[in-house]
Amino acid sequence: MRIALFIDSLTSGGAQRQFCWLARLLQEAGSSVQVLVYYPHNFFRSHLEDELGILVHQIEWNSQLERFRKVRRHMKAQKPDVVISFLHVPNMLSEICRISLLSNFKLIVSERNHDVEDPNPRVWARLLSHHTADAVVANSHAQSGFLSRHAQWLKGRVSVITNCVDLEYFKPEPASEASSHSTLRMAMIGRFVEQKNGLALTDGLALYEARRGTLPQIKIEWFGSDPARESGIKTGIVQAIDRQQLQKVFFLNEPTKDVRSIYNQVDCLCLASLHEGCANVICEAMACGLPVLASRAGDNDYLVKDGVNGLLLEGTTAQAIADGFERFAKLGAQAREEMGLASRLRAEELLSPRRFGEEWLGLIDQVFGE
Numbered sequence: 001m002r003i004a005l006f007i008d009s010l011t012s013g014g015a016q017r018q019f020c021w022l023a024r025l026l027q028e029a030g031s032s033v034q035v036l037v038y039y040p041h042n043f044f045r046s047h048l049e050d051e052l053g054i055l056v057h058q059i060e061w062n063s064q065l066e067r068f069r070k071v072r073r074h075m076k077a078q079k080p081d082v083v084i085s086f087l088h089v090p091n092m093l094s095e096i097c098r099i100s101l102l103s104n105f106k107l108i109v110s111e112r113n114h115d116v117e118d119p120n121p122r123v124w125a126r127l128l129s130h131h132t133a134d135a136v137v138a139n140s141h142a143q144s145g146f147l148s149r150h151a152q153w154l155k156g157r158v159s160v161i162t163n164c165v166d167l168e169y170f171k172p173e174p175a176s177e178a179s180s181h182s183t184l185r186m187a188m189i190g191r192f193v194e195q196k197n198g199l200a201l202t203d204g205l206a207l208y209e210a211r212r213g214t215l216p217q218i219k220i221e222w223f224g225s226d227p228a229r230e231s232g233i234k235t236g237i238v239q240a241i242d243r244q245q246l247q248k249v250f251f252l253n254e255p256t257k258d259v260r261s262i263y264n265q266v267d268c269l270c271l272a273s274l275h276e277g278c279a280n281v282i283c284e285a286m287a288c289g290l291p292v293l294a295s296r297a298g299d300n301d302y303l304v305k306d307g308v309n310g311l312l313l314e315g316t317t318a319q320a321i322a323d324g325f326e327r328f329a330k331l332g333a334q335a336r337e338e339m340g341l342a343s344r345l346r347a348e349e350l351l352s353p354r355r356f357g358e359e360w361l362g363l364i365d366q367v368f369g370e
Contacts, residue, residue: 001031001364004080004105006071006090009039010048010056012225012255013191014280015112018139018163019086020044023054025357036074038067043257072097075105082106082364088126095132106367110137114298115146116275127151134367137161140277140299159363162299164356165283165347172289172344173264184329185266186293188222189259189281190273192234192252197272197295197316198222199240204272204321206244208329211322215329220270223253223262263288267336268328272313272321273297286347291339293328303350309342 003026007019027033035048038059048054057074061067071093075083083105085094091109098107109130115123127150130136136158138144144160151158190196201220208218226234234252241250256262259281263269269285269292276298285292286303292310294300304310313324331339 001082002078002080003031003033004036004075004078004083005033006036006083006085006094008087008090009037009041010035010044011039011041012043012257014163015086016044017280018112020047021164021166021353021356022084022360023048024052025353025360027052027054029357029361034078034080036071038071043255068093068096072100075103076101080105082108082367084108084110086110087112091133092126092129095129098132106364107133108135108137108363108367109133110139111143111147111277112139113277114140114142114275116297119150127154130154130157133157135159135363137363138277139163141302142298143277159359161356161359161363162302163278163280163283163351164353165280165287165351167287167348167352170260170263170284170287170347172340182216184216184218184268186218186220186268186270187262187266187285188220188270189224189262189284190222190271191224191230192222192226192237193230194233195274195276196224197274198233198237200316200318201270201272201321202237202240202244202246202250203318204325205246205250207318207322208325209246209249212326212329215326217249218325218329219249219251221251221253221262221266223256223259225255259284260288263290266290268293268310271295271300272316272324273300274316276300279303283347283351286343287351289340289344291328291331291336291343293324303346305342305346309339309346 005023010016023033033054035056045056048056059070061070075097083094085091094107136154138160139162141160144158147154147158263285269290271294273295278299282292282303292304294304295313295316301312306312311327314320
């Protein structure tokens with residue numbers, strides 16, 4: 001079977017990580033897989049081409065019309081049996097190509113975020129365009145619920161396939177240095193974008209510092225890229241850190257490919273996002289045996305059970321985040337260890353690549369059987 005996988009770029013995002021997993025698992029199942037992108041962000045490109053031997057086609061374009069024409073031309077030339085696209089713009093381009101080519105390729109589009117507000121005209125256009133797809137995959141139960149409420153015409157075509165994680169690579173290892181009783185280390189992994197709620201996180205840490213008394217100090221290391229379209233976000237966080245005098249406890253770092261070593265050097269993953277789908281970083285941290293402190297956005301409360309393998313914030317304000325820090329700081333070392341063990345067991349139950357691959361292959365078979 002010839003499968004074309006289509007995404008905007010191969011940058012270091014969570015959707016791209018799952019996209020690469022899908023490419024690998026489809027190839028291992030015997031399909032001929034090629035990848036199409038239109039932005040030159042190549043964080044995962046060497047993984048696909050050099051490690052997996054999967055050909056990546058990158059389109060160069062100067063206007064949206066030229067981009068569409070080149071995507072259409074590529075699909076017409078490749079004649080795939082099935083196209084699987086990730087993210088909003090690739091999904092819409094795939095749907096328009098299918099109509100304009102009068103093509104008989106099967107089309108599966110995948111929604112990778114959770115829409116938290118009622119649809120505006122742009123979202124309605126996106127949802128209506130899914131009518132041309134054979135199947136729509138949501139990577140979170142939260143987004144599946146949104147589609148069920150607002151796009152009833154997709155009834156019977158929406159599937160939930162949550163993310164997977166490499167359980168052999170992401171696994172608990174002894175930390176290189178144990179935390180002292182007076183300091184707890186937390187990691188944040190993700191781009192510096194508004195969604196990640198960085199300003200409230202900074203203010204929440206300042207509130208906690210002001211009232212912690214004899215509780216442990218919390219140090220946060222945030223690793224992430226700074227997207228050009230939201231370049232002011234990181235600058236705002238830096239300014240807030242300076243204003244709150246948190247330079248010794250809150251550190252902003254460049255993204256790293258070795259996130260596993262980060263997970264295995266800290267006491268907790270923190271993710272206070274305003275919205276999420278199925279957060280890759282939570283999946284990876286759980287597999288590494290970490291407790292998670294997270295907002296209730298998206299599927300966070302599906303992955304993290306409050307008091308079992310982590311703690312859930314009661315909101316996304318600075319006050320709610322400070323309260324979460326305090327709850328976590330009051331846990332003893334044994335309680336944190338038990339939460340970490342529960343995280344690993346839950347990851348093994350929910351997040352295996354085998355489960356992910358079987359669900360995608362089952363959906364492809366179902367689409368071809370219709």
